[in-house]
Amino acid sequence: MITKRIIFLTLACLLTPKLQFSQPPTVATKERMVIVVSLDGFPAYYLADPKLAAPTLRRLIAEGSWAKQMTPINATWTWPNHTTMVTGLKPPSHGLLYNGSLIRTDNPLSVKVDPDPPRTKMVHAPTVYDIAQKSGLTTAQVDWVAINDAPTITWAFPEMTSVADPLVKEMIAERVIQASDVEGNAGIVWRDDIWTKAGEYLIRKHYPNLLLFHLLTGDSAQHTYGPKTLAAYDAVAFLDSCVRRLVDAVKEAGMYDRMTFLIVSDHGFRVVHKQILVKDIVAAPHLDAGVQVVPEGGSAMIYVAKNRRQELLEQMRTAFAVTEGVERVVGDAEYAALGYPLPSQDSQMPALIALAKPDYGFGAGSGHDEPAVRAVAGTIGAHGYLNTDPEMQAIFIASGYGIKRGIELDHIANTSIAPTLAKLLGIELPQTLEPPLTQIFK
Numbered sequence: 001m002i003t004k005r006i007i008f009l010t011l012a013c014l015l016t017p018k019l020q021f022s023q024p025p026t027v028a029t030k031e032r033m034v035i036v037v038s039l040d041g042f043p044a045y046y047l048a049d050p051k052l053a054a055p056t057l058r059r060l061i062a063e064g065s066w067a068k069q070m071t072p073i074n075a076t077w078t079w080p081n082h083t084t085m086v087t088g089l090k091p092p093s094h095g096l097l098y099n100g101s102l103i104r105t106d107n108p109l110s111v112k113v114d115p116d117p118p119r120t121k122m123v124h125a126p127t128v129y130d131i132a133q134k135s136g137l138t139t140a141q142v143d144w145v146a147i148n149d150a151p152t153i154t155w156a157f158p159e160m161t162s163v164a165d166p167l168v169k170e171m172i173a174e175r176v177i178q179a180s181d182v183e184g185n186a187g188i189v190w191r192d193d194i195w196t197k198a199g200e201y202l203i204r205k206h207y208p209n210l211l212l213f214h215l216l217t218g219d220s221a222q223h224t225y226g227p228k229t230l231a232a233y234d235a236v237a238f239l240d241s242c243v244r245r246l247v248d249a250v251k252e253a254g255m256y257d258r259m260t261f262l263i264v265s266d267h268g269f270r271v272v273h274k275q276i277l278v279k280d281i282v283a284a285p286h287l288d289a290g291v292q293v294v295p296e297g298g299s300a301m302i303y304v305a306k307n308r309r310q311e312l313l314e315q316m317r318t319a320f321a322v323t324e325g326v327e328r329v330v331g332d333a334e335y336a337a338l339g340y341p342l343p344s345q346d347s348q349m350p351a352l353i354a355l356a357k358p359d360y361g362f363g364a365g366s367g368h369d370e371p372a373v374r375a376v377a378g379t380i381g382a383h384g385y386l387n388t389d390p391e392m393q394a395i396f397i398a399s400g401y402g403i404k405r406g407i408e409l410d411h412i413a414n415t416s417i418a419p420t421l422a423k424l425l426g427i428e429l430p431q432t433l434e435p436p437l438t439q440i441f442k
Contacts, residue, residue, distance in 0.1 A: 029426040030137060032401060033203070033259040035211045035246065036085075036421065038144075039239050040078060041219035041383065043227060043268030044069045044393040046236060053237040056244040057397060060261060064399025065407035065440035069390075070414050072267045074338045075299055076383045076392045078219070079115075079145045081266035081414060086127040086212070088418030088432030092341040095124035095348075096146055098294070102348040109305045111292045119150040126430055128421045129153060132210050135427050140208035142198045143191075143215070155206055157198040167198070176201050188220040189238060196242040200249040207253060210425060213246070215239055218265075226379035227269040256400075260424055263397040264417060267383040270298065270391045273376060276325045276356060277365025280372040282316075291316060294350070295362035298385030298392075301350040302329075313351055320352070324373045325360030329353070338386070355386060398440050407440050 046052055047061075047068075072081045073090050075097065083096040091097050100115035101122050123146050129139045133152035140155040141147055148158065155167050163169065163179045171177050181194050192215045199213050221235035243263065250259045278293040278300050290305040290312050302320070304312035313331075320329050330353050335342055343349040356362055361382035365372065385392050396412055402424060416434040423436040 027258050027401070030209060031258060033207060033209060033211070033250065033255050034262070034421065034424050035203075035213060035250070035259065036262045036264065036417075037243055037246065038082060038085075038212075038214040039218055039243075039263065039265050039395070040214060040216050041222055041267060041269055042236070042239075042265035042395050043391060044395050045268065045391065047395060053233065054240040056240045056247065057263060060243075060247075060263060060397050060399040063405060064261075064397065064403045065405070065409070066398070067396040067409040067412045069393040069411045070264065070396040071411065072387045072392060072394050072414050074340060074387050075296065076267040076385060076387050076389075077296055078266050081394075082145045082214070083123055083127075085264060085266075085414050085417040086129060086421070087123070087125045088415055088422075088429055088434065089125050090339045090415065090433065092339070092345065093125050093431075095122065095346070097340075097346070097348045098296075099145070102294075104303065104347055106306050108289060109292050109303060111294060111303050113294065116148065118148045119146060122146050122148070127152075128418050128425070128427070128429065129210060129212065131422065131427045131429060132425050135425075137209035137425060137427075138206070139210045139212075140202045140206065141212040142202070143195045144212040145214065147212075155202055155208065157195065157202075167202075171198065171201055174201070174205075188217050192217045192238070192242060196245050199246050203246065203249040203255070204253045207255065210421075215242055222269045222381035224380065226271050226381040228271070229379065232269075232381075258401050260398065260400040260402055262417070262421070263395065263399075264414070265394040266414075267394055268389075268392045269381045269383055270358060270361070270385060270389070272297070272359065272361035272380050272382045274325055274360050275363040275365075275374055275376055276300070276323060276360055277363050277370075277372050277374065279365035280370050281319055281323055281365075295364055296384040297361045297382030298356045298389070300354040300356075300362040302352040302354060304351045309351065316352055320354040325357050327355045327357045330355065356384075358385075398437075402442055403440055404442055409437070409439070412437065 073084045079099040080096040083094045087094045098113045100113040101117050103112045103114050130152045133139050138154045141153050142157045143159045157167050161168055161182050217235045218239055221231045225231040250256045278295045282291045290308050292303045294301040302316050317329050320326050416437050419432045419436040422429050
């Protein structure tokens, strides 16, 4: 049923007229709209496939500028990279290492990733939306991350929403959605559809100067079935139809000649045929009480009890290094070069990080002295590999007001997104690692 719906939406997109972005005389920032669409887990290599069913993305590229590859930061996970794209900084400055904040306790050792802290406690640097709102612009977010209860977001439709949220109440009152649409645990395609309805509503009703918009179907499909599969390509077709709906909403709002789209992703994807189960590595020498490991695809973050640090550090380095599928194990000496803080600078940092070889990915396991490396049934996908991996490269497309047509960049870093956004919004971030992408501006 979902596949038929995706095919129908894709055909509808193919039959729609070519996008046309006219350029009026200079328009004040408060009269413009900048929309950042993040398609979670969309690899750069997909856009090199001429058969990819993404007519809307193709048209945005044709009408604007794009990069063949955009390099994420380490770790190549969702929340750290989204936070980099709105701050222009890396984890040592913005504070996001996981999809949430890591909470650590000792005696006994325990680590847990908590996605619930408010933005003011989770993100340690000024964001584009903070500066925009303080500069008198309106801001909105739909399913963005590390943004819980952000005081500088004017309208919010969060991932974990409820009927009590102001924007949700407003949309229910306007009969755009029903209460049942935000209750329960619906499938990710359904949720992306509801989030797209929220994006359409915000554009038509509230005209935000900055809209941060995030969809998850691609990430979910590739984790479950792997990249370059029928499920993954169907997901791309569906996501393309969601982007088209936002473009249509802008046109219906009379804003298409004053609107700029930035289409981005946070990381790419690798196929995984074998899993390295970290609990079973730790269980073999019976070190469960003194070691905790957080696995995420291509990386495993290894924590050891402080009162046994040196002893356990060497044991874990050896245990992981000799395990099939482990590329190498890195520690403090390599953290700065990889863009990580030191454990002495950030308590969220592990003692060691194990990195997986291609075709392997870290998983949890059972911890019952079972084989630590096992073949997966079928194909699955993962990210979390080093950001230098060609298959971890993300996408970047810019189109609309103020953007040149026909500019093709070979490679950019995602630390350039925040300063580029700031330039489009006429604001200044206090500190960034890269300048804006001035070569794409008119």
